[in-house]
Amino acid sequence: MLGIVVSRADRASANIGEQLLTLADWDVEADETRSDADGGGDVYRLDDVELREFETRHLELDAVDTVFDDPDLLVFASKHAGETGKLLTAHHTGNFGPAEYGGEDGAFARAAPNAHASVVEALSRHAPEAYEVGMECTHHGPTDIDTPSMFVEVGSAEPQWDDPDAARAVAKAILDLRGIAPDAPRENDARRHLVGFGGGHYAPRFERVVRETDWAIGHIGADWALDAMGEPDHEVLRAAFEASGAEYALLADDRPDLASAIESLGYRVVGETFTHETTGVPLSVVERVEDALGPIDAGARLGDRARDHEGSLVVSALPADLRDEVQGIDPDRALAAVRRRAIGFDTVEGGTKLGDRVALAEGSTLSAIVDDFAGILTERYESVERTPHAVVARKREFDPEKAATLGIPEGPAFGKLSAGQPVEIDGRTIDPDVVHVERERRFPMPETS
Template sequence: MIAVVVSRADYASEHIGEYLRSEAEWTEKEDNSRPDADGGGKYYRREGFELREFESLHLDIENVAEAFSNPEMLVFASRHSGDTGPLLTAHFTGNFGPAEYGGADGKLAETCPNAQAELLSAFDEHAPDAYEVGMECTHHGPSEVGVPSMFAELGSGDEQWGDSDAARAVARAILDLRGVEPTRERQLVGFGGGHYAPRFERIVRETDWAVGHIASDWNLEELGSPEEPGARETIRRAFERSGAEHAVCEGDYPELASVVADLGYRIVSETWVREVSGVPLSLATELETELSSVESGLRFGTAAGDAREFEIVPLPGNLLDSATGIDREETRKAVSEHTVAFETEQGGTRVAGRCAVRGAEDYDAIIGALAALLDRKYDEVERKPDEVVAREIAFDPEKARKLGVSEGPEFGKLSAGTAVTVAGETIPPEAVRTERTHRFSV
């Protein structure tokens, strides 16, 4: 069940609450065990949800899950304040530094990264045309909620808080969370960057990773030296409360990186996150050990999603170079479609080195695909057990010279297949052609 908190001290929250009740059928209940100001009195239930109202602002309510009937997740329906114009936004709560706006110093609430990713998608679907959708860093209380939680916000000023279409959009997005799990298998922590988090939003939208707590540049400034015991504990808690073993760091924070590693977690790049998306992490780790790192050019092939075993083989260098010269993208595709992983150079754009295949059939398929690319350049391509043989009939400048043809336009005509006349004698292109054979060991 998802608990929804509406604050009477927040007009936007009340407005969203009105549409939560009008957009779905609810059963009205009564709870006389708690004061009305603390979520007691009249409250609302429907399949998958319970909605209660509180007098205080959300950020001042600690352990609010206690007011609800065994929730699995909690959503604060809230306003967003700032100079950001029409905006629907989501974020997690707590403080990396001093608690200026609710919560406790250096304490972080438990996150629901999968639900936040789903909320962003629902915002996309329901947001009025004028509204942007975004994620924010962790920046205010409460620090203890009792279950995984997040803020779903309508911003950024009086005009938007009173906008019925926008309030309805937030309400519908919250209702779309019915049945959504709070967490997923792949979650990470974000460090660095601005208050709004486009890099981490990209990761959420474009990979199979979700993002928990985000400590922006100003959060890290508030945190202080990562090596101090209090800061170190807050960093540990960021991973724990995000259900994460990995982090992406935007900017250069060597002390932070050292502490993260010492705590047993790993800072990775956005490239790494993208490349291992869809690849079992245990397999990715093994391949990085056996071949090379993602950072140095390792890329994963189509077979990575279901590979159980693999063997490392060298790619045929000369054949690969020739195919790359014909069509770099198609060469990469040919290798990717038949490998578990493969090495690259030039920023991941050129296949080179070794690869991991499930067996001999995969390797043979690579050779066959590369040989097929040679057909674009050569007149005849033959696949043999240990080599690919390519033959071409090409213009031979030396033959042309012996027949009295001078370098220049006549060379070009003969090369293009057009006969030329020299000293009254017609020289057909066939007379100045030579068959060349190219052999590529495999």
């Protein structure tokens, strides 16, 4: 059930609440167990939604989830204040350091990473013209909330707080959360949740991850929040991960002491590349590929066939001479050929070039990759042949030594003959075929290819 918190002390919240009530056919019930100021009085319900209004500001509503009838997700319809113009935003609540704006020091409300990613997408769909959509770091209370929760806001000043179109967009995005789970599904003993560290108050890097991958972000400690925490506080860090339902961290910048502290707690620090590579790939497959080839952040990559792979892997060595030759011809096509055929593979030079090994489904061989490589060879060679033990590539080339024996001087004549044009030397016509020879390169194959 989705619980919605509206504060009459927040003009944007009140406007969002009014728009919410126009968007659906609500049932109204009287809750006489609580005062109207404390969420009682008229309570608005749909089959899977409960909306309550409060006189108190959101930041001061500790344990407000206990007022609702067992919600799965709690959303605070709120205003955003700042120098950011027309902005719709969403964020989780808590404090990495001292609690200057509600909640407790070093404490966090339970985040709703999956629902947060969903509402960012919904805000983008519904946003009025000229409104930007963004994410914020974790930066205020309340913290005494066990139900997964978040703020969804209209910003950033009075004209926007009173804008009915903006309020309606936020209302629509909140109702789009009906049926959305607060957390991503658990797989391989983890969820696709990250705790974010570093960057500014607004979080473009983490927002990019949410928009472009299937990973979600829980609590975010911006640079200023980490500075407020001081030295990495293990208890605060652990609380941020637990409140995010996360086993992974993403750092916006290089913070070795923080990374070391996170890893000492048993959590994993990953890079943005990891989130892109693993999107759509079961985490169990990710684990098997990394066990076989090493971490993604160290150069391992996932192939297209990782998405639906089941079963074991076999690691094979790519034929080095053939790999080097095709990468010299067309590195992008060579990389794409391996990605298309493999479960995983090694890379070097920041993922731009193939490494030594490839992980294939058990029972598979390198044959299909070698066939693709042979196709790349045809861009440089006139004929390419597969034999049981090698790929043989042949082409005719200009032979300068042969030309010299015929008395042809170096210079323009060499250039013409090399380009397949005849030349006149001392009254003789030299046909280019006379000074061309067939050259052959053999690229040996591993026994299992």
